[in-house]
Amino acid sequence: MFVATSVSSGTFVLVGAVFLASCVEMVEALTIVLAVGHTRGWRSAFEGTGAALLVLTALVAAFGPALVHVPLSVLRLVVGGVLLIFGMQWLRKSILRASGLKAKHDEDAIYEESVATLRAAGSTPGRDRIAFVMAFKGVFLEGLEVVILVITLGTSAHQLGLASVVAAVAVVLVALCGVVVAKQLSSVPENLLKMSVGVLLVTYGTFWTGEGLKVRWPGGDSMLLGLAAIYAVVTWLFVLSLRRETSAQTQRTNA
Amino acid sequence: MSDRPPLVLRLIRGFGRFWWDFLVGDTPELFVAALVIIGVIALLSERGHFNTAAIVVLPVFATLALAASLVRAVRLSRRK
Numbered sequence: 001m002f003v004a005t006s007v008s009s010g011t012f013v014l015v016g017a018v019f020l021a022s023c024v025e026m027v028e029a030l031t032i033v034l035a036v037g038h039t040r041g042w043r044s045a046f047e048g049t050g051a052a053l054l055v056l057t058a059l060v061a062a063f064g065p066a067l068v069h070v071p072l073s074v075l076r077l078v079v080g081g082v083l084l085i086f087g088m089q090w091l092r093k094s095i096l097r098a099s100g101l102k103a104k105h106d107e108d109a110i111y112e113e114s115v116a117t118l119r120a121a122g123s124t125p126g127r128d129r130i131a132f133v134m135a136f137k138g139v140f141l142e143g144l145e146v147v148i149l150v151i152t153l154g155t156s157a158h159q160l161g162l163a164s165v166v167a168a169v170a171v172v173l174v175a176l177c178g179v180v181v182a183k184q185l186s187s188v189p190e191n192l193l194k195m196s197v198g199v200l201l202v203t204y205g206t207f208w209t210g211e212g213l214k215v216r217w218p219g220g221d222s223m224l225l226g227l228a229a230i231y232a233v234v235t236w237l238f239v240l241s242l243r244r245e246t247s248a249q250t251q252r253t254n255a
Numbered sequence: 256m257s258d259r260p261p262l263v264l265r266l267i268r269g270f271g272r273f274w275w276d277f278l279v280g281d282t283p284e285l286f287v288a289a290l291v292i293i294g295v296i297a298l299l300s301e302r303g304h305f306n307t308a309a310i311v312v313l314p315v316f317a318t319l320a321l322a323a324s325l326v327r328a329v330r331l332s333r334r335k
Contacts, residue, residue: 077293084317085278085289092282092324101332144273202321205289206313213296215309227314234318238325245329 048135077212
């Protein structure tokens, strides 16, 4: 009861957004790490992954506390704008995928493509630089988006520590799943996760853009849940409408 | 002598390219829409009843921007 009343809507949405976004990005990174490990050996794959995680952690440690010194209204306006754009991009992509207008993200295809690239690269004497670089790039580039979300969401909500811990938990969970399922990452409902993150990011983007421009939301932080519900319904309606459009177009083509 | 630009220049270019891809990418309309939304709310703040209008305008404009971007995507996919 105490937990239920003391955790604000803002914290709830923050944890959800950071956790789901971290899971999505880390599944993509894990696909590349698994391809490197299976093809070129695990040592270089782990070294590349570890080095990337260290750099990402250093980025959060360096930029997170620095952003706290930016005036809150300016920070929330900039962060709100960035999250609004980023969230709409994620939502757009996941709606198009759910309605069949865009191919779904295929982890199996990415895995096979990475394996083919690594096999074609040939072997190098001494340490396997190619494997290290590929694992590093995969984890670093996918992780960079998580770092931006952790820093922006965390500092604007004054919960950088919580956001970092949630992202770290997501990374560990995805890594454990990777160990268990080996390379069957295609079974992860990635588009649904991406759609949920899109809804949460647009929600936060709307809320903080407003806060940055001195809008007083009715119900304060509770409005986050209201906005999330509105955007979830809108997303669902867009998917339904585009699916109808796609099937009508298919029928016209077949006729 | 290598023709590659200096490391600092490559890092700056890479940094700029990352943010361009991150914020604009293949959906410049969403980037412009976010700027328009911020501009409209900033203008509304100069008028009366700002708060009520902003509460409505923000989510409505975000939804319209998403709808416009989806329409653009559908048109592009038809052309292909």
